[in-house]
Amino acid sequence: MPGWKDDVDVLVHEGKISVPYSWTVGSTLSRFYCELRDNAKIWANRCPSCGKVFAPPKIKCIDCYEDLHDWVELPGTGTVETYTVVRYEEPVLHPRKAPFAYGIIKMDGADTGMVHFIGDVDPEEVKAGMRVEAVFEDEREGNILDIKHFRPIT
Amino acid sequence: MEKVAIIGVGYTKYDRNSPLTFAEMVFEATTKAIKDAGISKDDVDNIVSASSDFWDGRTISSMAISDAANAYGKDITTVEGDGTFAALYGMMRILSGSYGVTVVCAHHKGTESSMNGITNCAFDPLVERKLGIDAISSAALQARRYMDKYGLLEEQFALVSVKNHGNAMRNPLALLPMEITVEDVMNSRKIADPLKLLDCSPVTDGACTLILAAERNAKKLTTNKKRVWMKGVGHCSDAFRLGDRDLADTRALAKAAKRAYAMAGISDPGKEIDFAEVYDAFSYMEPLWLEGLGICDDGMGCEYLERGWFDAGGRLPVNVSGGRLSANPVMSAGLYAMAEAVQQLRGEAKKHQLRGVETALVHGINGMCGQSHCVWVLGK
Numbered sequence: 001m002p003g004w005k006d007d008v009d010v011l012v013h014e015g016k017i018s019v020p021y022s023w024t025v026g027s028t029l030s031r032f033y034c035e036l037r038d039n040a041k042i043w044a045n046r047c048p049s050c051g052k053v054f055a056p057p058k059i060k061c062i063d064c065y066e067d068l069h070d071w072v073e074l075p076g077t078g079t080v081e082t083y084t085v086v087r088y089e090e091p092v093l094h095p096r097k098a099p100f101a102y103g104i105i106k107m108d109g110a111d112t113g114m115v116h117f118i119g120d121v122d123p124e125e126v127k128a129g130m131r132v133e134a135v136f137e138d139e140r141e142g143n144i145l146d147i148k149h150f151r152p153i154t
Numbered sequence: 155m156e157k158v159a160i161i162g163v164g165y166t167k168y169d170r171n172s173p174l175t176f177a178e179m180v181f182e183a184t185t186k187a188i189k190d191a192g193i194s195k196d197d198v199d200n201i202v203s204a205s206s207d208f209w210d211g212r213t214i215s216s217m218a219i220s221d222a223a224n225a226y227g228k229d230i231t232t233v234e235g236d237g238t239f240a241a242l243y244g245m246m247r248i249l250s251g252s253y254g255v256t257v258v259c260a261h262h263k264g265t266e267s268s269m270n271g272i273t274n275c276a277f278d279p280l281v282e283r284k285l286g287i288d289a290i291s292s293a294a295l296q297a298r299r300y301m302d303k304y305g306l307l308e309e310q311f312a313l314v315s316v317k318n319h320g321n322a323m324r325n326p327l328a329l330l331p332m333e334i335t336v337e338d339v340m341n342s343r344k345i346a347d348p349l350k351l352l353d354c355s356p357v358t359d360g361a362c363t364l365i366l367a368a369e370r371n372a373k374k375l376t377t378n379k380k381r382v383w384m385k386g387v388g389h390c391s392d393a394f395r396l397g398d399r400d401l402a403d404t405r406a407l408a409k410a411a412k413r414a415y416a417m418a419g420i421s422d423p424g425k426e427i428d429f430a431e432v433y434d435a436f437s438y439m440e441p442l443w444l445e446g447l448g449i450c451d452d453g454m455g456c457e458y459l460e461r462g463w464f465d466a467g468g469r470l471p472v473n474v475s476g477g478r479l480s481a482n483p484v485m486s487a488g489l490y491a492m493a494e495a496v497q498q499l500r501g502e503a504k505k506h507q508l509r510g511v512e513t514a515l516v517h518g519i520n521g522m523c524g525q526s527h528c529v530w531v532l533g534k
Contacts, residue, residue, distance in 0.1 A: 010173040084294035094286035113397030
């Protein structure tokens with residue numbers, strides 16, 4: 001009989017998917033993260049064909065599709081290309097409490113931008129074009145959060 | 155090349171916390187589309203589904219909806235991306251000569267999970283994911299870059315929200331019909347600067363199905379009134395990492411659009427396209443993508459918006475449905491936009507029907523900040 005659906009108490013089953021992963025970092029990003037972890041240095045790689053410098057490093061040049069065997073050490077300074085101040089809380093996702101600023105930082109010596117936090121500054125004061133430098137964590141584990149954030153160069 | 159037509163459309167009403175399961179939604183949309191085409195389920199031999207395993211909370215999500223999509227005893231294949239890309243794959247399978255009448259379906263229930271958690275998982279777990287970035291915060295980075303590059307104002311983006319929510323007032327399907335002002339948008343809750351709540355699309359549930367057929371089948375099975383031709387399509391991808399792109403550069407979309415226009419024989423899109431459904435999950439995206447689509451010059455989208463060009467009564471109405479800002483079932487959003495275009499071209503759009511429209515543009519994206527674009531030209 002049609003119409004029976006109107007009387008159904010439609011249930012909701014709560015659930016959560018939690019699956020462990022062990023992601024291989026690969027030789028290119030492993031070298032990048034080992035330099036961060038062991039020496040607090042930011043390294044990038046360069047395309048032998050077009051000269052484009054990638055930070056974070058990539059396995060292939062996106063333009064030339066060439067292997068990137070040339071490594072260059074960056075000074076750790078750069079310029080904010082764009083930014084946002086995040087106002088919402090995501091305690092599981094966000095490593096810090098809102099409000100905080102994300103930026104895309106064009107590192108000096110690199111041709112690509114790096115997404116990261118902009119800190120040690122009132123988020124309201126962040127602007128595109130701002131000169132920043134990397135601040136490293138004291139305890140480093142070999143991942144992107146070994147850079148604590150980028151802070152304005154005063 | 156043989157022509158392919160859209161001969162049927164069907165969809166569920168947009169909802170939040172829909173009481174329907176994924177399969178019930180797909181069944182409803184597909185049944186309606188088959189009925190709309192006036193064909194039998196047995197006329198179909200090919201099913202292309204669009205869904206995301208993360209959103210569905212299950213692996214091989216297309217398998218779970220295959221019976222509902224009329225795939226029992228038939229062939230089903232899946233696109234993990236927006237429905238516009240599934241329609242492209244459906245068309246290609248028909249043009250391969252191996253398949254006949256095709257169901258393209260997409261389903262999405264944004265309200266069953268966590269938008270931010272799932273879109274965070276679109277980022278590289280080895281790099282950006284640990285920063286907690288997601289669809290909203292990355293869109294905010296793009297919006298700011300677009301503003302800074304061309305000297306645009308938040309008030310100009312707000313006008314997109316005002317227009318599209320206003321358009322939704324005439325579309326009973328839309329989830330968020332609202333008469334609002336630029337001030338309302340500016341005063342809405344700050345989410346991630348420069349984006350406020352009313353610059354962002356609502357989390358939405360919905361399934362949509364299109365029926366595709368090659369010319370010989372379309373003419374055999376349907377009346378002329380039902381047929382809308384897939385006149386041109388183009389797609390193109392930009393770099394995965396946000397930092398490898400200039401986020402205000404629309405070159406991937408420009409390439410996709412160029413291919414679609416060439417296939418459809420369009421040389422001046424601004425004049426030859428009668429209306430467009432453009433991806434507007436965030437307000438700033440509409441003018442940005444209109445620039446990429448070649449409808450206006452780079453940096454001019456907001457100025458033309460202010461002049462009323464893209465209003466329902468303007469020279470090129472954009473998102474008369476209310477757009478994604480008024481309902482955004484992510485994976486199926488592009489198919490809904492195509493269904494909207496089909497109904498406009500057939501003259502079935504009722505209260506928000508545009509007059510004398512013959513050529514439509516529909517745009518869908520995949521990936522963060524429009525990494526990949528699919529552009530359709532549809533026509534009678």
